[in-house]
Amino acid sequence: MSLTNNSEYGARPRIWFAAYQLLWHLLLPLAFMRLAWRARHAFSYLHHIPERLGFGYDKPVTQGSIWVHAVSVGETRAAQPLIDAYLARGESILLTHMTLNGRRTGKQLFAKEIATGQIRQVYLPYDLCWSVEYFLKTFKPKFGLFMETEAWPTVVFRCKEIGLPLFLVNARLSERSARRVNQFGKAGRALFQAFEGILAQTEFDAERYRSLGVQNVKIVGNLKFDVPLDPGLVEQGKVWQQDIHAGNRLMVCAASTRDGEEAIILKAWSDLLLSNAFKTPPLLCLVPRHPERFTEVADQISSADLKFRRRSEWTGLPIDCVGLDVVLGDSMGEMPMYYSASDLVLMGGSLLPFGGQNLIEACAASCPVLLGEHTYNFQQAALDAIRTGAAKRVRGELILSEPVALMEALKELLLNTAELVKMSAAAKTYSIEHQGATKKILAALDQQSCS
Known part of the structure; x- marks a missing residue:
């Protein structure tokens, strides 16, 4: 019928x-x-x-x-x-x-x-x-x-x-x-x-x-907990991280960012570098979600007067980041590498009301996560990650009304390496327990x- x-x-x-x-x-x-x-x-x-x-x-x-x-x-x-x-x-x-x-x-x-x-x-x-x-x-x-x-x-x-x-x-x-x-x-x-x-x-x-x-x-x-990370990309990320750490630097990956979020992140990053809170300034790896926006975001980084290079300009690893403020992750399929090379992930889609992007892959790579307020697409995953100590949240309204809030949240974590290590262990445990x-x-x- x-x-x-x-x-x-x-x-x-x-x-x-x-x-x-x-x-x-x-x-x-x-x-x-x-x-x-x-x-x-x-x-x-x-x-x-x-x-x-x-x-x-x-x-x-x-x-x-x-x-x-x-x-x-x-x-x-x-x-x-x-x-x-x-x-x-x-x-x-x-x-x-x-x-x-x-x-x-x-x-x-x-x-x-x-x-x-x-x-x-x-x-x-x-x-x-x-x-x-x-x-x-x-x-x-x-x-x-x-x-x-x-x-x-x-x-x-x-x-x-x-x-x-x-x-x-x-x-x-x-x-x-x-x-x-x-x-x-x-x-x-x-x-x-x-x-x-x-x-x-x-x-x-x-x-x-x-x-x-x-x-x-x-x-x-959630099936995303069962998705395996490409071991080759993870290894490449670890090699890159060792090279970054050898220069006494830490790296933050702003992952899967959406239109409008890059401006917020770049302003916070510029303020962070100008704060002179670090003996050696950290590095930002900015990875837009949509590849058609790579050139647009490159222009934004340039307008922010930050020194950067594109990932596509290197044929191999490790990437030479000496003198750079930002690396633009203009590649597809390399997120496990970016996560494995990073000390902290700022999750895109959560700073503005896009619902958030997948934080599970970052946790599987043992990378702590900093979230904005807008995570309704991953509501349970975000709550569980915060509860287990794998993630922290910056309130969304503060990011917009007081741009310094994001900068202060980044600075607080990057200056507390013991907390990052603790969050890293919690992230890995969290990802395994939910498979x-x-x-x-x-x-x-x-x-x-x-x-």
């Missing part, structure tokens, strides 16, 4: 859905214009355009794979241990993304498996009825695993209609996002009710999904398939 005629659990809301489809068709030209605009910096944005409409796939096409959808970089990295587990079972994987950087990350992580055909990597088509239909008929996956927050109405409802099990895995839902869903009333709640099951990161997330009327919710932990989500997710999915 089609869910368009069914008012029960998971039903597609007809009027709302018709309006949604109309909006998508009206916005489709803008979506392609956006890709063309981004192609100014990376022509790869124009690659695989037909895939975004559900066709144009290279032959042959393997059907019956396990479908994993990871929208961008963070979700793709989080999916790695789960994908590895299914590959070890001999399963084939259909890996889909929405962003170019997500696809690049997947290609980097699974180059061998993509080359051998164990993994097929494509874009998830735009959420139009006909494009989704083409996609599903082409690949006919065994079941689907959507990572973290992805819930595209056309895909979710159509999978429910044709009996294709779709699970939301490593699921998280902030309080603000839950309020937004409830603003759509029954239509918004029906979307999440249409999933076969939701495997949530924390009790916070699970309760929010239950408040939307979702019945099949389980708490499994195990992969096994729980596999067990839950196996149980579901047998029921």
Whole structure:
């Protein structure tokens, strides 16, 4: 029975859905214009355009794979241990993304498996009825695993209609996002009710999904704790750190920073250097989240009158940082190296209301973390890290109203090396104690398939 005629659990809301489809068709030209605009910096944005409409796939096409959808970089990295587990079972994987950087990350992580055909990597088509239909008929996956927050109405409802099990895995839902869903009333709640099951990161997330009327919710932990750090990059980071320490310097990594945050960080860093609190001034490694902003951030560093060089200007390690105030981390896939080389991480996305970025990887590299106030995307992880002594928080309103607050927080920690050592040990312990989500997710999915 089609869910368009069914008012029960998971039903597609007809009027709302018709309006949604109309909006998508009206916005489709803008979506392609956006890709063309981004192609100014990376022509790869124009690659695989037909895939975004559900066709144009290279032959042959393997059907019956396990479908994993990871929208961008963070979700793709989080999916790695789960994908590895299914590959070890001999399963084939259909890996889909929405962003170019997500696809690049997947290609980097699974180059061998993509080359051998164990993994097929494509874009998830735009959420139009006909494009989704083409996609599903082409690949006919065994079941689907959507990572973290992805819930595209056309895909979710159509999978429910044709009996294709779709699970939301490593699921998280902030309080603000839950309020937004409830603003759509029954239509918004029906979307999440249409999933076969939701495997949530924390009790916070699970309760929010239950408040939307979702019945099949389980708490499994966070897959990001199971993501292994590249040992080669970790070793490179340690070599770099030894070289920095040999010059009696410490390094702070401002990681995955977002638009507007760099100006705050650079002002605090300039004030820190002018404070003359250090015999040998520390080094800042600034790593913007989006590569298309590397040049923009380089201009900001230059305008702040800070001496810097780009990571891309070195072909090897260690990086010669003598006389530098800042290193611009304009590279992809090297975060484990940056973390392993650092004595403290200032987590981007948390100084301004972006919800924060992943602090778990930094802790896995035994690096203490300094957070801003805005960590709602990693609410439980941030609270646990602070509680165990792996992280500290600077209040967000103080960063904006009193820029000196961030500078003072950085100075206090960098002058207290004993505290940094203590936090480093706590960070490593914290990351190890929270591992195990992969096994729980596999067990839950196996149980579901047998029921």
